Amino acid sequence: MKQVSYDEVIEQLSFKESIQVMKDCFNDHENGTIAQRERMVEILPDGKDKNVFALMPAYLGEKRYFGAKIITAFPDNHSLNLPSHVGEVMLFDSQNGLPVALINANAITWIRTAAVSALATNFLAKEDSSILTLLGTGQQASSHLEAILCVRPIKVVRVYDLNQKAAAAFIERMQANHPELEFINSNNLREAVEHSDIVCTLTPSKEAFLEADFISAGTHINAIGTFTPTTRELKSELMVKGKVYIDDYEAALKESGDLLIPIAEGLMKEENIVGSLGELVTDKVAGRANIEEITIFDAVGLAVEDLCCAEYIYKKLK
Ligand SMILES: NC(=O)c1ccc[n+]([C@@H]2O[C@H](COP(=O)([O-])OP(=O)(O)OC[C@H]3O[C@@H](n4cnc5c(N)ncnc54)[C@H](O)[C@@H]3O)[C@@H](O)[C@H]2O)c1
Structure with missing residues (x-):
């Protein structure tokens, strides 16, 4: 059995390639040729109410592969100099198991x-988007920067993190890779997001913190950070104000607090969801219609994404 390390994955899967792999993945998922089971996401009974163990299975078809991502999320791992999300994707051959x-x-x-956020951004953000805001400067911030640079002509990157030191260190690292970009470390959330073209929420916040009146007309938001029914980043009023797209109906309606809380409050209905990424990719629904609307892509993360990437890497290395 082949073992593929962190560095080998980074070597084999560029952001450009991964956006195409995700496009194919969402196309296949929408057409029903690949499938996933509901994932198991358990908060560990360690009394801390934040450490998560997840098992995410998916099947890519008879002549392809199947398997599962098995992963933990320990938000405080950074203080130990460890990544917050660790685990493996185990891939099996569908022909012989x-x-x-x-x-x-x-x-x-x-x-x-x-890559999934960038794919959604390509359908939903203004073509000339040049200002990107990253809320949360952990691991996902650097990949979101690289992926969104593949799809929009970003010139200015505003960052905001509750941990100012993390934000400053992030900017130092990213500026060295991208001297052409202007980075702004904002200690004010409203200033960070106002008149921004693309906002990515990349935090494990338990409480909604992004207010509707902070967001200007024409902004696209990728709401990525939370994936349990009781946690969220966007206030209900913002979800109501925006045109909402999701990664997958079944998963989002089970797991997304950003959606489920305003629905429970009676402020939103399932029918208010404009479409899924699969529907965007297969032209079943339209993306951005004008430069004024606020669009929101709410993603909980899907096992099919992991398995399609794992298959792509394995086939390259085999
Ligand atoms: N939807 C998906 O598919 C998906 C996939 C991977 C990770 N995630 C989630 O995305 C989030 C970010 O992942 P990561 O690996 O970058 O995490 P991380 O732990 O590396 O970084 C999170 C950062 O957010 C900051 N933060 C926390 N609360 C904040 C707030 N209210 N405002 C501003 N900053 C705040 C922290 O200080 C930290 O720097 C996590 O919650 C993770 O579980 C979602």
């Missing part, structure tokens, strides 16, 4: 999540 690869899931998660 043999395990063929164990692939670093931290790297796949880092890349695929941002």
